[in-house]
Amino acid sequence: MTVLTVENLTVAFPGRNGVVNAIEDVSLSISPGEILGMVGESGAGKSMTGAAIIGLIEPPGRITKGKISLEGNRIDNLSPEAMRRIRGRKIGAIFQDPLTSLNPVLTVGDQLIETIQTHLKLTKPEARARAIDWLRRVGIPAPEARIDTYPHQYSGGMRQRVVIALALCAEPQLVIADEPTTALDVSVQAQIIALLRKLARETGVAVVLVTHDMGVIAETADRVAVMYAGRIVEVGAVAEVLTSPKHPYTAGLMASIPRIGPRPDVLAQIEGAMPRPNARPEGCAFGPRCPHRMEICGQKRPELSGTATKSVACHLTQGVPA
Amino acid sequence: MTAPLLTVTGLKKSFDLSQPFLNRMLSGGGRKFVHAVDGVEFAIERGTTLSLVGESGCGKSTVAKLLMGLTRPSAGSIDFDGNQLSGTTAGQPPAVRRRMQMIFQDPYASLNPRWRVARIIAEPMKSFGTHTDPTERRKEVDRLLEFVGLSAADGEKFPHEFSGGQRQRISIARAISTKPEFLVCDEPTSALDVSVQAQILNLMRELQRELGLTYLFISHDLAVVNYISDYIGVMYLGRLVELAPADQIFAAPQHPYTRLLLETVPDITMAHRDMDRPAGEVPNPITPPKGCHFNPRCPLANDRCRIETPAFLQHGAAQVRCHAIEEGRIDTAPLERAV
Numbered sequence: 001m002t003v004l005t006v007e008n009l010t011v012a013f014p015g016r017n018g019v020v021n022a023i024e025d026v027s028l029s030i031s032p033g034e035i036l037g038m039v040g041e042s043g044a045g046k047s048m049t050g051a052a053i054i055g056l057i058e059p060p061g062r063i064t065k066g067k068i069s070l071e072g073n074r075i076d077n078l079s080p081e082a083m084r085r086i087r088g089r090k091i092g093a094i095f096q097d098p099l100t101s102l103n104p105v106l107t108v109g110d111q112l113i114e115t116i117q118t119h120l121k122l123t124k125p126e127a128r129a130r131a132i133d134w135l136r137r138v139g140i141p142a143p144e145a146r147i148d149t150y151p152h153q154y155s156g157g158m159r160q161r162v163v164i165a166l167a168l169c170a171e172p173q174l175v176i177a178d179e180p181t182t183a184l185d186v187s188v189q190a191q192i193i194a195l196l197r198k199l200a201r202e203t204g205v206a207v208v209l210v211t212h213d214m215g216v217i218a219e220t221a222d223r224v225a226v227m228y229a230g231r232i233v234e235v236g237a238v239a240e241v242l243t244s245p246k247h248p249y250t251a252g253l254m255a256s257i258p259r260i261g262p263r264p265d266v267l268a269q270i271e272g273a274m275p276r277p278n279a280r281p282e283g284c285a286f287g288p289r290c291p292h293r294m295e296i297c298g299q300k301r302p303e304l305s306g307t308a309t310k311s312v313a314c315h316l317t318q319g320v321p322a
Numbered sequence: 323m324t325a326p327l328l329t330v331t332g333l334k335k336s337f338d339l340s341q342p343f344l345n346r347m348l349s350g351g352g353r354k355f356v357h358a359v360d361g362v363e364f365a366i367e368r369g370t371t372l373s374l375v376g377e378s379g380c381g382k383s384t385v386a387k388l389l390m391g392l393t394r395p396s397a398g399s400i401d402f403d404g405n406q407l408s409g410t411t412a413g414q415p416p417a418v419r420r421r422m423q424m425i426f427q428d429p430y431a432s433l434n435p436r437w438r439v440a441r442i443i444a445e446p447m448k449s450f451g452t453h454t455d456p457t458e459r460r461k462e463v464d465r466l467l468e469f470v471g472l473s474a475a476d477g478e479k480f481p482h483e484f485s486g487g488q489r490q491r492i493s494i495a496r497a498i499s500t501k502p503e504f505l506v507c508d509e510p511t512s513a514l515d516v517s518v519q520a521q522i523l524n525l526m527r528e529l530q531r532e533l534g535l536t537y538l539f540i541s542h543d544l545a546v547v548n549y550i551s552d553y554i555g556v557m558y559l560g561r562l563v564e565l566a567p568a569d570q571i572f573a574a575p576q577h578p579y580t581r582l583l584l585e586t587v588p589d590i591t592m593a594h595r596d597m598d599r600p601a602g603e604v605p606n607p608i609t610p611p612k613g614c615h616f617n618p619r620c621p622l623a624n625d626r627c628r629i630e631t632p633a634f635l636q637h638g639a640a641q642v643r644c645h646a647i648e649e650g651r652i653d654t655a656p657l658e659r660a661v
Contacts, residue, residue, distance in 0.1 A: 041515035042486075155603050185377035186542070188603050190586035212515065215588025242590055256520035257590060258549040260572055266527070267549060269520040273485045 002029045003173050003206040004053065009066035009076075011045075011052050020277045022048045022061065023230045027304070032173070035200055035207040037221030037238065039214060041274055044227040046210045050176045052076075053208065054091050055083040071173060089119040092167030092205075096179040098159035101166075102151040108135070108162050109147035112169055119170035134165040139195060157188035161195065168199060178210045193220050214257055218242055226250045229274055229285035236310030246312040249286045284315070292316055325404075326365035327504060327536050328389070333398035333408075335359040335384055339608060356608045358384040360560035361398070363634065366553075368503070371530070371537040373547040373568075375583070376557035379607050382540045385557075386508045389538065390424050402504070413449075420450040423497040427509040429489035433481040439492055440477030443467070446500045466495040470525060487518035494525065498533065508540045523549055544587050548572060556580045559607055559615040566640030576642045578620045578652070614645065622646040 009026040012019045023045035030036045038046040051057050053068055055075070068076040070090060075083065087093070095101045103111055112131035116122060122130065128147070135143035138161040151159055160180065167175050177196065181189040197220055200207050209221055217224050217238060225235040226247065234247040245251040255268035272289045275281060281288055287297040296315050304313040340346060340353040359381045366372045374382040387393045389400060391412040400407040405418045413419050423446070426432040433442055443463045444453075453459040464474035470491040481489055490510060497505055507526070511519040523546065529535055541547050547554055551568040556579065564577040575581045602619040605611055614632050617623040627645050634643045646652045 041517065157603050185604065186544075186588075187377065187582060187586045189588070191601070193588070213588065214516070214590050218590045219588045253517055254590070256517050258520075258523065258543075258545040259590065260545050260548050260584070260587065263549050267520040267524050269524055270517040271521075273487055273518060274515075 002031050003071060004208075005029045005067075005069045006049075006053065007067045007069075009049070009052060009068065010064050011048055011057060011061055012064045013061040015278060017278065019064075021064075021230055022277055023052070023227075026066070026227075026230075026232055028225055028232065028235065030174070030206045030208065032206055033200055033204045034223065035197065035209055035221045037217035037224040038208060038210045038227060039212065039217050039224060040227035041212060043274060043277070045230040046212075046227050047178055049227070050178050050208055050210045053174075054087055054093055054176050055080075056087075056093075088115060088172070089170050090172050090174065092170070092172040092175040094160075094163055094167045094175060094177040094180045097183050098156060098163045099151065101163050102159060104151055107148050107150055108154070112147070112162075112166060115166055116169050130169065131165075134169045135162070137199070138162070138165045138168075139191075140165075156184055157191060160184060160188075160192055164192075164195065164199070168203065168205065171203070172205060174206045174208070176208045176210070179212070180209070181216060182211070182213070189216070190219075196220060214242070214254070226253070229280050230277060231285065231313065232304060233286065233314070234312045235304070236306075240310060246310075247286075247314050248290050248292050248316070252289075252291075284313075327368045327403055328538070329365040329399075329401040330385075330389070331363050331399050331401075333359055333362045333385070333388060333400065334396045335381075335388055335393065336396050354608060357560050357610075358607070359388065359395075361634075362557075362560075362562050364553075364555055364562065364565055366504075366536055366538060368536055369530070369534050370552040371539055371550055372553045372555060373539040373541060373551040374555045374557055375541055375544060375547050377542060377604050379559070379604060380557040381560040381607075382557050383508055386424070386506045386538065386540055389506055390422065391419070416450055420446075420452065420500045421502050422504045422506070423500065423502040424506045424508065425490075425493050425497050425510045428513050429486055429493055430513070432493055433489055435481055437480075438477065439467075439479055439481065439484075442481070442492065443477070443496045443499055446496060450500050452500050462499070463495075466499055469498075470495045471521075485518075486514050487521055490514060490522050491525065494522075494529070498529065498535075501533075502535070504536045504538070506538045506540075509542070510539075511546060512541065512543065519546070526550065544583060556583065559604065559610050561615060561643060562634065562641075563616065563643045564640060565634075565642075570639050576637060576640050576647055576652075577616075577644050578622055578646070579616045582619070614643070620646075622652055624651075 006026060006028045010024050011022045013022055026049055038049060040046045052063060063076055067074055075086060109131055113127045116127040116130055132143045132147055135147060140146050140158060140161055181192050184192060193216060211217060221238045224238045224241050225232045228249050234241060234250045245254055252270040256270060258267060270289055275285060283299050283301055284297045287293050294315060302313045302315045304311045306312055336355045336357045339356055341351055362385060364372060374385060376382050388395050391410055395408050398408060402418060440463045443466055444459050447453040447459055453462055463477055467474050467476055472491055511522050514522060539550055548568060554568050554571045555562050555565040558579050564580045575584055611618050613629045614627045617627040632643045632645045634641055635648060637647055
């Protein structure tokens with residue numbers, strides 16, 4: 001049983017010199033209660049994938065290829081009005097900055113009650129009771145009193161808890177969380193991560209967690225998809241991808257993260273930088289930076305292949321040579 | 323042991339947040355101050371790196387600005403190689419300020435978008451008069467560009483033609499152009515992607531080895547700090563709560579806040595998964611808790627912690643600001659860490 005299936009998704013933007021693909025041939029699926037991490041550097045396409053799933057790609061960008069299905073029904077070709085009904089009801093969203101995702105002139109309660117009543121047939125007192133219940137579930141102390149206060153009266157971490165309550169209060173099947181902890185301090189980040197995991201387990205909601213932070217992925221996700229230059233280069237169970245990465249990019253990325261513990265004399269580094277979407281090389285996009293580059297890498301693009309639990313897009317099918 | 327290059331004692335900076343006089347009279351409100359930096363003391367030995375870590379609002383960037391003279395301290399002294407700098411402004415006195423430079427966090431905001439890279443890098447040499455001859459200056463710019471891993475031809479380009487990591491290399495070339503001895507680096511890699519961050523951190527270590535530079539490194543990322551530092555200072559709400567050699571702070575953190583920080587860092591080894599999380603957040607710096615600022619979140623807090631500010635005392639190789647440690651109420655044995 002999968003909640004969401006994405007097949008060969010390509011999102012393109014018209015550019016001055018022709019069409020530029022922000023993401024290319026992205027395929028993924030996610031099961032109820034599962035947390036799928038999407039990780040990559042700025043511009044890798046991880047946020048774009050999330051935006052495509054909730055139907056929030058800014059024109060002139062559009063989906064040019066592929067299918068997105070939620071519980072077996074296609075949602076990528078729906079009208080804006082039909083998509084609007086799905087957002088909030090079936091797919092919730094959590095964004096990076098909790099201050100800008102809340103309306104500053106409405107109380108937290110008003111925002112929750114409005115969301116609940118938009119999606120569920122409940123009377124105002126019922127919706128209010130539900131809102132208080134959700135505030136309690138996300139760990140807001142004294143929710144009966146806090147419900148009538150404004151977002152500016154909350155701290156950063158508490159605001160992000162409110163945003164999580166907003167995303168989940170209509171009981172969606174899927175939540176897209178785009179860098180939900182990036183604006184928070186580490187000690188608060190740890191609390192929000194723990195909360196997300198707890199709620200996914202309790203409610204069975206599937207979570208797509210978009211982040212650039214491997215540490216957050218390691219502590220939160222069940223599976224992880226690593227993106228590079230608009231494509232998924234490796235996907236699999238989080239422990240496996242992190243401890244024995246098969247794609248040279250994932251391996252390089254893991255090695256370049258400074259760790260707490262004995263320190264190396266020199267940090268492993270990947271030379272160069274990720275190509276811009278309009279200047280991706282032929283063949284494998286990581287080819288020019290790859291220490292294991294072969295002739296075929298410059299000619300033919302490797303496709304994602306492997307088992308159901310782990311796939312890699314690399315010509316070195318045996319993994320990274322030692 | 324030689325004298326430290328930089329010694330900071332009793333450094334304080336408070337910002338006045340009071341309402342205007344008339345409003346205060348009418349509403350009866352008092353004056354309000356935020357103590358951004360509240361009695362910070364440290365010394366940095368030549369050729370070593372001291373890092374300041376802490377969460378947003380703890381005052382670490384204010385310390386950087388105070389050292390560089392970008393803002394004036396309310397009290398305390400900054401001694402740079404025998405020169406007192408606490409009363410002087412940015413760039414004054416030039417003979418001393420030439421020896422201190424800064425690298426900023428955001429390489430998109432810290433380079434003038436209308437200037438060519440060569441002019442950006444030459445600017446400090448021009449203003450401090452280290453290279454007065456234009457051709458000689460240009461030669462030095464070319465050398466610096468190659469030194470930081472760019473090419474001499476890049477001097478003719480504008481900042482927008484470079485990626486974030488390359489821009490940070492330009493910032494570094496500019497910072498070392500006057501041959502400084504001391505660099506203040508305020509979150510130099512936090513705007514960069516990890517694979518690029520590694521390049522910049524390696525470059526900084528290499529520069530330190532080759533040029534004998536001394537760094538004050540500011541970061542919120544403990545893993546980055548672990549890689550780059552000799553000494554680490556942990557700040558909380560304007561105060562240094564612990565200052566110790568880097569290996570010591572990771573192996574045997576003393577202050578309860580340092581322990582909390584180390585426990586909450588997301589770890590790629592998945593060691594902390596499903597652990598209970600410490601509750602609470604950093605309080606508002608305008609109204610910090612009385613006594614030890616950390617007492618509302620501290621598992622060891624008692625009445626003394628709620629009233630009396632702990633002193634910054636030597637404890638083994640570390641200096642710690644904590645009553646519980648002073649009284650021996652805490653077990654400070656080295657942590658067993660899965661690596």
